[in-house]
Every structure is written in structure tokens, then in C-alpha cells.
Amino acid sequence: MAQHPLLDSLQCTIPEGQGCLEYPPAEKVLSQFLQLFASRGASSDAKAGMIRDLLAILEAVDCQWLFGCCHPNATPTLLRDLAVALSLYAAPPQQEPEGGGLPSGDPSYAAVASRAADVSLGFIGIVAKVESAKGLERLGTAVVGPVLRQVVGPLYLFAVTHVAERLWTTPKTRRMAQELLDGLLRASDCQSVPEFLRGAREDETGWLAVVMQCLKPDLTKDTWQRSPATKHVFSYTLQHVTRPWLGPHLEKVLPPSLLLSDDYREENKILGVQCLHHIIRNVPAADLCQYNRVQVVYNALFNHLYSKEARLMQVVLLCLLDLLPILEKAPQRLPHNPQLVAPSNEVLQLVLTHMESEHRLPLRRVYARNLPAFVERMSCRLAVLLKALLRMMLDVATDRSLTPEPVKAELLQKATECLILLDHASHGQVKVLLEGVRRSCQDETLKKCLRKVKEEPVESIIPP
Structure with missing residues (x-):
């Protein structure tokens, strides 16, 4: 077997004619490799050579050499350190171009792709050795379990970093990352990835907690922008975990989503809002309402309603439509304070105000496309709105103060128009509910208004 230059650097030799089991112990090779790789004097070319030699060694040895050592806790820890060191070696540049567009001719990305290809080969070899060890009686789960617990997180993050089309990936590196x-x-x-993250069986917890723990240092307010891959890895992971498995991890996934949505870049805002929307749809409402989380999310989304970007507005409005029912039923809002404006009314009012004066056609189309959804939620507020309108109309009709008659007439006319619009929005339910009111009403002025509502055809309000 040929001597590898790496072994010369480690001052290790292989007796002539001996097999792979005569390699130095795995702990010695891995620990000294890490020391050499981390040394300040190691150039990029030298590191590339060390990686190629290490890959050749890993390919030549069997899983017994790698995992069947005298110190079972040492190798898994060293493999974790190896995975972290090589992932950093092949990490994308810290500065991402504005817009995050594709493609890019920056030579630094080509260098990342070259490094990632070499590192992927090593990681694929390590995982293959783990698979082989599972079938050996002398190794089996006693070895596979500890190794996986140490390397799964870093290897998963590396794979997801390079598996999608990004500035720093190529078809080759994406194919190897998928492998x-x-x-x-x-x-x-x-x-599947969802099964991997949540657990293959009901009694398993999956690897999501391990993955998020590995991501945690890069998901803080001061660190998340240092790596352009972090946000994509987080979003990819989050989108693969659904109800009911996401709820227990809410405290881990909500803060990063809010950080993304609060960024100054439009693409990061959109990604953050999409993450928030996934959380809203896959976490129980009771969990969202705890510690006033739902109000925090609402405030973050409401601030985006002042944006002039159509793409952002589209995802924000869709997210709000799923959040508003949860927010308005939150225990913090009970008992109902009549002086508070309902969030749905607040959103609708702002959307209508902006839509009226907006001259950008893409943004106007977004408003118009989502406006019917706000109207169709109207039926759940029918009782409250109808009661308020009728109370106001009765007060105006029976008012005996010095209020001018033209003012009272205009108030009643506008209120009548509101009843007609509410009837249309509720598909004729107002007409049905007003029958009993109209028969028992004693005020002729109010009865006249109710008669207009009954006789008004739907077609005259909004054409089909």
C-alpha cells in the first residue's frame, strides 16, 4: 500500500506489504490532521493536499479501523471536529451580493465549489462507513448511535448549504450534496427529510433539536448575516417540519424568523415572512398566544403593510389572513375592550387607504387580489357589525336633540348602505336576520331604511 504524504507529515509509516489495519490508530490520524489543518502556516494548496490524502486514507480503511478503537468516545468527537473544520473550509464567502442574484462570476465562489466537492467526497465516505458499521455485529448500534449524534448536525448543515442552486454551488456540488x-x-x-427531522417513529424525537443546536450560534442578531447560507439552511429545515412536531420547537424557530423579516433587504423580509407563515399554520394557536407571541408577530407583519414592494406585500397579506383569527381569539384580548380597534379592521382600513392612492399597478393588483379574502371573513363578524349598525341607526332615528335633519338623514343613508354591503358580503344573511327586526320595529324612519335593505337586489351593488 502506498504511503500518503499526510502520513509523512504525521510522522507515521505503514510496514511494507501490510493491509489497512496497520494504519496508525484513527484517533492519532484524525487529531494530528486537525492540528495540521488548523495551523496558521497551512496554505490553501497545502490544505487541499491534506484533504485529498485524508480522503484516500478513509477510502482505503474499513469501518473497523475508523470506529472499532479502544476509546469509543474519542473517534465520534474527532469526527465531529473534522466535520466542522472541513465545513468551514468549504463555507461560502461571508459577504453576499445585494439582491442575492444568480449567477455570479466572482472567483471566490468557484473556489468554494472546488473545496465543497472535495469535502463532500470525504463526508460521503464517512457516512458510507457508518452504514457499513450498522451491519457488523462487533460494531452495530453501539458505535453508530454515538457517531451519528456527533456528526449528523454538521453534515446535515453542510449538505443543505450546497444542495440548492446558490451563488456558491455548481451542478456537481449540488449532486454530491444530495448524495x-x-x-x-x-x-x-x-x-425523507421531514422524517429525518421529526423522527421515523412516534417514539422518536428526530434530529431537529440537534440541527437547531448546531445552527443556534449563527442565528443570533449579531451573527446571522455573516453567512449567506444560514438563512437558507434555516428556512429549508423549518419548511420540512409540520404540525404537530413543530410546536415543541417554537422557541427555537420564532426568533430567527422575526430577525429575517426585520432585515432591510427585501429578499430577507420575504423569506422571514414565509417562515412566520409556516409557523402560524403549523403551531397550535394556544402556543402562539402564550407570552404574547401572536401580538409580536402581528406587529412585525403590520409594519410591512407600509412597504411599496408588491412581492413582499403578497406574502404579508397571506400571512396576516391566517394570523388574524388567532390574534382576535387570543386570551389577552378578552374581555373585549370596545375602545380597541380589531386587528382585522385595522389591516383592512390600512389596505383600503393605501389601495385608494396607490399608482403602482403591481401593488394595486396585490391589494385587489387579496381584498376578497378580507371581505369573506366578514361573515364571522356579522352579529357584531349588525348589532352596532342597528343600535346607531335607532339612536339617530329617535334623536330629539338639535341635530340638523339633513345630518341625521345622511347618517341613516350611509348606515343603510353599510347594511346592504354587509348583506352582500354575507350572501344574504342580513336580509334573513332583519325580518324579525323589521316586524317588531316601531319607528317608521328606521322601518323605511330596513325596507330598502330588503328590496335592494345584490346585482345592483356588485355586478357578477
Whole structure:
């Protein structure tokens, strides 16, 4: 077997004619490799050579050499350190171009892709060794479990960083990253990424907690923008976890989503709002209402309603439509304070105000496209709105103060028009509910207004 230059650097030798089991112990090779790789004097070319030599060694040895050592806790920890070090070596540049567009001719991205290809080969080899160890009686789960607990997080983050089309990926690196991700799934006895994250069986917790723990240092207010891949890895992971598995991890996923949505870049705002929308749809309302979380999310979304970007407005309005029913039923809003404006009314009022004066056609189309959804929620407020309108109309009709008659007449006319619009929005329910009121009403002025509502055809309000 040929001597690798890496072994010369480590001052290790292989007796002539001996097999792979005569390699130095795995702990020695891995620990000294990490020391050499981290040394300040190691150039990029030297590191690339060390990685190629390490890959050749990993390819030549069997899983017994890698995992069947005398110190079972040492190798998993060293493999974790190796995975972290190589992931950083192949990490994308910290500064992402404005807009995050594709493609880019920046040579730094080409260098990342070259490094990622070499590192992927090593990671794929390690995962293959884990798969092989599962079938060996002398290793089995006693080895596979501790190894996976140490390396799954870093390897998953690396694979997801390079699996999608980004500035720093190529078809080759994406294909290799997918191969690595598939290997992780097989090693974990999972059929899909959602199953990998949540657990293959009901009694399993999955790897989401481990992944989020690895992501945590890069998801703080001061660190998340340092790596352009972090937001994509987080979003990819979040979107693959649904109800009921996402709820227990709410405290881990909500703050990063709010951070993204609060960024100055439009693409980051959109990504953050999409993450918030996924959380709203997949976390129980009771959990969202705890600690006033739902109000915090609402405030973050409401601020985006002042934006002039059509793409952002579209995702914000869709998110708000799912959030508003939860917010208005939140225990914090009970007992109802009549002086508070309902959030749905607040949103609708702002949308109508902006729509009226907006001259940008794309934004006007977004407002118009989502406005019917706000109207169709009207039926759940029918009782409250109808009672308020009738009370106001009765007070005006029976008013015996010095209020001028033209003023009272205009108030009644506008209120009548509101009843007609409410009837249309509720598909004729107002006419049905007003029958009993109209028969028992003693005031002729009010009865005249109610008669107009009954006789008004729907077609005259909004054409089909």
C-alpha cells in the first residue's frame, strides 16, 4: 500500500506489504490532521493536499479501523471536529451580493465549489462507513448511535448549504450534496427529510433539536448575516417540519424568523415572512398566544403593510389572513375592550387607504387580489357589525336633540348602505336576520331604511 504524504507529515509509516489495519490508530490520524489543518502556516494548496490524502486514507480503511478503537468516545468527537473544520473550509464567502442574484462570476465562489466537492467526497465516505458499521455485529448500534449524534448536525448543515442552486454551488456540488443527504437519511433509517427531522417513529424525537443546536450560534442578531447560507439552511429545515412536531420547537424557530423579516433587504423580509407563515399554520394557536407571541408577530407583519414592494406585500397579506383569527381569539384580548380597534379592521382600513392612492399597478393588483379574502371573513363578524349598525341607526332615528335633519338623514343613508354591503358580503344573511327586526320595529324612519335593505337586489351593488 502506498504511503500518503499526510502520513509523512504525521510522522507515521505503514510496514511494507501490510493491509489497512496497520494504519496508525484513527484517533492519532484524525487529531494530528486537525492540528495540521488548523495551523496558521497551512496554505490553501497545502490544505487541499491534506484533504485529498485524508480522503484516500478513509477510502482505503474499513469501518473497523475508523470506529472499532479502544476509546469509543474519542473517534465520534474527532469526527465531529473534522466535520466542522472541513465545513468551514468549504463555507461560502461571508459577504453576499445585494439582491442575492444568480449567477455570479466572482472567483471566490468557484473556489468554494472546488473545496465543497472535495469535502463532500470525504463526508460521503464517512457516512458510507457508518452504514457499513450498522451491519457488523462487533460494531452495530453501539458505535453508530454515538457517531451519528456527533456528526449528523454538521453534515446535515453542510449538505443543505450546497444542495440548492446558490451563488456558491455548481451542478456537481449540488449532486454530491444530495448524495450526502441521501446517505444521512439511510444511516438514520429515514425515508425523507421531514422524517429525518421529526423522527421515523412516534417514539422518536428526530434530529431537529440537534440541527437547531448546531445552527443556534449563527442565528443570533449579531451573527446571522455573516453567512449567506444560514438563512437558507434555516428556512429549508423549518419548511420540512409540520404540525404537530413543530410546536415543541417554537422557541427555537420564532426568533430567527422575526430577525429575517426585520432585515432591510427585501429578499430577507420575504423569506422571514414565509417562515412566520409556516409557523402560524403549523403551531397550535394556544402556543402562539402564550407570552404574547401572536401580538409580536402581528406587529412585525403590520409594519410591512407600509412597504411599496408588491412581492413582499403578497406574502404579508397571506400571512396576516391566517394570523388574524388567532390574534382576535387570543386570551389577552378578552374581555373585549370596545375602545380597541380589531386587528382585522385595522389591516383592512390600512389596505383600503393605501389601495385608494396607490399608482403602482403591481401593488394595486396585490391589494385587489387579496381584498376578497378580507371581505369573506366578514361573515364571522356579522352579529357584531349588525348589532352596532342597528343600535346607531335607532339612536339617530329617535334623536330629539338639535341635530340638523339633513345630518341625521345622511347618517341613516350611509348606515343603510353599510347594511346592504354587509348583506352582500354575507350572501344574504342580513336580509334573513332583519325580518324579525323589521316586524317588531316601531319607528317608521328606521322601518323605511330596513325596507330598502330588503328590496335592494345584490346585482345592483356588485355586478357578477
